[in-house]
Amino acid sequence: MTVMDSFCNTDPYTIMTCVQRQRLLFSFSGNPSSDLNASIIDHIEKQLRTTEDPLRVQKRVVNIVIEALQNMYHHQHPLEDCFTGDGSTILMVGRTSGGYIVTTGNYVDNDSELSLDQRLRELEILSDIELRERHVAALKSGLRTKKGAGLGLIEMARRSNNNIQHKLTKISNKLSFFSLHIEIKF
Amino acid sequence: MNTIPLHYETKSMTIEGVYLTFKSLDLLADKLVDMYCSVQMSIPNTILRVEFELPLLDSRGKIMLIQFMKALDTINAKTNTGNVEIDWRYQYEDEDMEELGELIEELTSLNVHMIQTEAYSVLRKV
Numbered sequence: 001m002t003v004m005d006s007f008c009n010t011d012p013y014t015i016m017t018c019v020q021r022q023r024l025l026f027s028f029s030g031n032p033s034s035d036l037n038a039s040i041i042d043h044i045e046k047q048l049r050t051t052e053d054p055l056r057v058q059k060r061v062v063n064i065v066i067e068a069l070q071n072m073y074h075h076q077h078p079l080e081d082c083f084t085g086d087g088s089t090i091l092m093v094g095r096t097s098g099g100y101i102v103t104t105g106n107y108v109d110n111d112s113e114l115s116l117d118q119r120l121r122e123l124e125i126l127s128d129i130e131l132r133e134r135h136v137a138a139l140k141s142g143l144r145t146k147k148g149a150g151l152g153l154i155e156m157a158r159r160s161n162n163n164i165q166h167k168l169t170k171i172s173n174k175l176s177f178f179s180l181h182i183e184i185k186f
Numbered sequence: 187m188n189t190i191p192l193h194y195e196t197k198s199m200t201i202e203g204v205y206l207t208f209k210s211l212d213l214l215a216d217k218l219v220d221m222y223c224s225v226q227m228s229i230p231n232t233i234l235r236v237e238f239e240l241p242l243l244d245s246r247g248k249i250m251l252i253q254f255m256k257a258l259d260t261i262n263a264k265t266n267t268g269n270v271e272i273d274w275r276y277q278y279e280d281e282d283m284e285e286l287g288e289l290i291e292e293l294t295s296l297n298v299h300m301i302q303t304e305a306y307s308v309l310r311k312v
Contacts, residue, residue: 041242055279055305063282066244140293142249151245159282 025100026093032073041066044093051095053186060159060184061100065093067152068104068180075178076106099186105179107171116178119150120166123157131158160184200237211247218254225258225270232269239275239303240283248286252293259294272298277305 019027025047028040044065048058072089089106108116126134135158138151157164163183168176201217221236228234243251255272262270274287284300291298 056281059277059280059282062242066242070244070246136289139245139248139252139289142253151249155245 023095024092025095026091028091029089031076031088032069032091034073037066037069037073040069040091047093053095057099057184057186061093061102063159064102064156064182064184065091067155068102068182071152072104072106075108075112098183100184102182102184103179104182105177107175108168108178110170110174110176117166117168119153120164123153124162124164126157126162128158128161131162156180156182200239211244211250214247215250218251222254222258222261226261226265234270235273236270237273237275238287241277241280243283243286251286252290255290255294255296259296263295270296272296273301274298275301275303277303279305 026040026044030036032040041062045058045062048061051058068091072091076088090104092101092103094101094103123131123134131154135151135154138154160182163185165181167179167181169179170176201214201221225234240247258270272287272290274283274290276283276287284302287298287300290296291300
């Protein structure tokens with residue numbers, strides 16, 4: 001069965017109840033653009049305002065989404081044989097009883113896979129203080145590579161108290177799928 | 187306080203808004219260049235007040251802002267221009283922008299006034 005068959009055979013009501021049960025606030029699949037990013041953030045921010053969750057948590061969610069979108073925007077990999085022709089990234093924001101979950105995914109070159117994995121593994125073991133020091137050092141130096149200094153990843157790690165998990169799934173000899181699962185606790 | 191016009195007509199300068207995209211980061215850069223030029227052309231020993239109110243700024247924007255502030259600090263220290271005072275407005279519970287203001291204060295000798303404001307709808311389009 002193809003993805004399209006599965007989609008066509010699913011009752012919209014089933015999809016809707018599934019989304020509501022998962023308390024999914026927002027989901028997006030496509031190629032982010034700078035204009036689209038601003039609209040997505042605007043929408044998520046408005047959704048968050050309807051809750052009575054602590055402002056600090058709302059701000060953290062927005063900040064993480066900003067960095068996640070920028071990250072996907074700068075690292076998106078166009079796929080010629082993609083199902084929709086326009087679906088190389090995914091972003092989902094959901095709410096749980098304990099906080100918020102931000103999940104992202106995008107294709108990356110296998111060449112950059114190792115450095116990305118290494119950078120994230122380095123961040124995972126840092127304490128809050130060490131993360132702050134790393135963050136300040138990156139902001140101070142202003143040093144960045146062609147696609148950023150990894151500052152976005154540091155920001156996401158800090159704002160989630162390092163509740164960040166990553167996964168790299170090898171798709172082909174050229175490509176891997178990079179996903180991030182970030183938890184922002186109340 | 188002796189405040190001089192930065193653009194002849196105005197007495198201070200305000201940089202506010204949400205800067206998230208390439209286009210709006212260009213706008214932010216324009217405003218910062220404007221501020222930098224105004225300081226260079228200012229009368230010595232006067233106070234130039236620049237008010238910042240940035241509810242959201244991505245990491246690239248933060249790097250750009252810090253680099254500008256460091257440059258501003260350098261011309262303030264090395265040349266005979268007006269002294270810059272920053273009003274850094276950040277929203278209640280916005281630890282991100284509060285930290286950024288504190289970092290500018292830490293990294294420069296600019297006089298930064300931290301001003302907490304009420305929370306409001308974050309996005310004001312630029």
